[in-house]
Amino acid sequence: MPSTTSITRPSRSSRQSKTTCIPGKLECAAQAKILAQKRRIPLATKYNVNTNGAAAPATTRISLPRTLPRPVLGEVDLASLAHAYPNLTGVPAEYIRDLLPSSTSSMRAALQAVKTSGVCSSSLPKELEIIMNDTVAAACPTHMLAVYNDASLGFGQKRHVSLFPMHDLVLRVHCARLPTLPLSQPSTSSPSATIPVVPFCLSSPETFPLLHAYLYTQQPATLRTSLAYPCESASDLLQLATHASKIHGLWRNACTLGVVDPQLYDVIEASWEHTLSAMQACS
Template identity: 45%
Template sequence: MIARLHATSFPKPACAAATWCSPTARRRIPSSRSRCPNVQRLFTKHCSARKARLMRASRVPLAPKPAIINGAETDSPLRTLQLPRTLLTPQLHEVEMALVDPKLKGVTPEYVRERLSLFASEMLAGLSSLKAQAPKSLLLTEMDVSISNPAGVCPTHMLAVYSSRPTTTTTSPRKVTLFPTHQLVLAAHGANLPALPASSATHTSRTSATVAVVPLCLPAPAAFPLLQSYLYTKNAENLSNVLFPSSTSPLDKVALQRHMGLIHGLWADACALGVVDEACGCC
């Protein structure tokens, strides 16, 4: 579910305006005394043509690049992707459960994570059976949803995930993806997770409920579904198979770039949220 929101609804990262060249980078033109008139005319003609090409190129409008949502790739040409050779292991601190819920004061986060795994199937049933109508212009603080499986555990929040990258123009709409979630699952694993408002999940009937909507800025929104799925299932083998699929034939450039981008995006999101999980770090 994607809601197109105006860029002014979210904070904009500052970015410097692009420039074609600087005065210090321009080619020095030797004195005319050191060249004959023919060479001088050819050199002047060459510089004029080069300047005209740059002026034409600078007037080409920059079209916004299509956003990649939930891992769906668009038919765009291969772009240069700069990634580090190694992904550093961030220095993480453990989750303080008393900050998540005062009632959990004195309870270790390891115990909470262990107990959550016992209810994984019920919580996943609540996520998969949730349906909602995404807003088209304005993101509300609460959202009415319908639940097709009343046996599942109703999510407590709806995350409005958007990219931390700045939009191409100030008037470009920002892509936002809605993800239902259970607060305790994310809070018990993410030491850097921003404080979520108190859950307002209320059942108006057996098949409908109202949940809070919380904006969440991440480096790679397309990789968040994979990360959240792992936090629920804790299936490191499935995560490893997605990140490192076995293939008898080498991947082409587009598939390889997409795959590397997913790995880097998962790592970036985990670092941003401060995910405390040894198996996830090993993958």
């Protein structure tokens, strides 16, 4: 499970540098902008506003894009993959992705068993020490992702950061737009191991656990269940709008990282369509 911490508000210059921690432009950005301006579905709902002690109806409008454009699916950086894993030199990334789910059960168990020490709540360290046990040693994570967004902070506010242990092989074979990952081969023969902390700037940190889990399991049915309607009746428009925000956040993260799995986008697109249809039905 991810742990959380907070870091103090960085200076203006450091904020500018962090926004470029994930290189590359999204091919879907221009399409998304056009959709946002020209192809949006207006949805109306009512809510109560208490002004003089009595409930009065008011109307707010929710505007959402009709579709979530699928990014151009390139391939991952094979040179970077081979540099980190020389034994995989010349092996197609698609072949590795196909075989990976059969060997990730021990990886997922290790993630659940990870415990850290020496976490400072006021600043983000460059490395973290994880406690070694039999489960972790069987498939030790290579990196700790420090996931955050670059939203503006008020004076004195602290930025919220969520920590996710991760195996870089999973990231390298699935994501075509990774930030630079330092090489890491933690020793499993000691009582603890030190792994690098990698700042991960994403627009929707709160939905990263969904993507994190999918990259390990590659089970579209499980993700589809996670993106099902939040209520059986699907009659609460505001609740559905919140659910749509969850799907949209997952899509933004997948585009940012350049996830190359087409099944992921199949699930996102179907879930988005079903949610918008439910919103239209009850608006």
